[in-house]
Amino acid sequence: MSDAERSTYTESEVIMSTVRVVTPFVLTFGLFVTFHGADSPGGGFQGGALVGTVALMLAFAFGIDATRRWLGRRAVTAAASLGVIAFAAVGLGGVALGSSFLDYTAYKALPLKKPVKLGIEAVEIGGIGLIVGGVIAGLFFLTAAGPDADADADAGTVPGDGADTGGGPGGDAE
Amino acid sequence: MIVEQALLAAAAALVVLAAAVLYRAVRGPTMQDRVVAVNVLGTNTVVILALLSAALDVPSFLDIALVYALLNFLMAVAISKFTVDRGGVM
């Protein structure tokens, strides 16, 4: 397909409208699967993947580059990192309360209703869900960015112009 | 009892129909034909899951059916958008 043809392609209005209707449901349902994972099939992994899928759906309807600019690559990576931090924090909280790593029974010292269940849900939602959702969305956007895509140009780096020294990509990816 | 048998029979019939539709997915000839076939397969899967949920009385199967309904759409849009040309539009 030539470049001229490519530029004439417009995003389909039908798909855009449907995605506009469907996406809130997917997001809500992904959160439901994540939050309700303790009492029904599902959990952080499945729910996080579903939430990550929302980004994919938006990208297919409204264009990948536009969605990536809107969402921001840093937000996606930050979500995944935050997941690991939250998981470790829940685990270390047990240590801080005088028990062992990831021992939720330690939270019985706090004035909570169901301490063990809350600990499990915190790990599922804040930990695994964020990690999986962030990684899926991040991998998708970077795989989709073809060789000719502008690399967001967020830090003013021109593609192929001094950015391949190694310091550039690592530096502005944090 | 009759209802359960009917639900399971319908599920079995739908699985057989899905296997038949698989012929179109294997045969092609164009990629869009395969996508149509997989889309029909996905809808069938959703319905089969709902039938099993009612027949076996496991309401949580409906969650999986909902996930499928959502992802089936994503899959069809993704593949069809992709096949406009390899790397052309995406």
Next chain:
Amino acid sequence: MIAPVGYALVAFVVAAAVATALLRDVLAAIILFAAYSLGMALLYTLLLAPDVGLTEAVVGAGVTTVLLLLTIAETVRPTDGGALERPDPRAAVACGALAVVFGLTLPDLPAVGDPDSPVIAYERVTGYYLSQSYAETGVENTVTAVLAAYRGFDTFGEATVVFAAGVAAMVVLRREVLT
């Protein structure tokens, strides 16, 4: 009455798997693989493992398909028939023999959900989780209880692996995009 559904599903999954392996066009194979995932998730659900079915639905049918599609979007379709060599008949025979050998072990497996099967009857592991997990964790889904509480450390390692693998792939991809 549930058995016919199961047999039909197995036939469907096997047909989809064989077709995926034999199709020479990568794009067609990916689409067939999505069909295989649909059948497989249905089968998991039928065997009363809805958590696994849900994972297969989300990851197998949704995410894997999209990521594979994006990956081959970066390649070009081979115009000469060179890359499309026929499958090796010896490999096909070997795979078939392996499938037959595994199939021969099937009659000795306990039935699905059989309370007397060794795995469930062994009180110190599965039986303990099934009977005690709700009292100890307050979580109704035993799978979640085992994943997040009893084997929390393992899950922490897995989540970190997912994160590390994702970040490593992102770093490599980003470098390729920039150069």
Next chain:
Amino acid sequence: MDVTPLEVAVVGFLLGGVFFTFVTAVGVIRLPDVYARAHTASQTDTLGAGLTLIAVALVLGLETTTVKTVLLVAFIFVTNPTAAHAIARAAHEEDIEPWREDR
């Protein structure tokens, strides 16, 4: 043998659903080109799925889980035609000629 009206309704809806899914399968396998196949996938398949899901909803009765069945019907009614549109559009963009009898 006595059957309640509900059972008759459920079996009726199931028969209708399976029939229309059968029509879909025949259409997807037998119709001549991708556009025709996409249209059978969007219309008869949606109708078949809807009828079968109505039967499921009737079996489940008035419960909270039935809401999910209604959601499923709504979803399939919105997404299936859109998917067919996407496929047909992709086929058109790829310059696949519609089938004609004289060729």
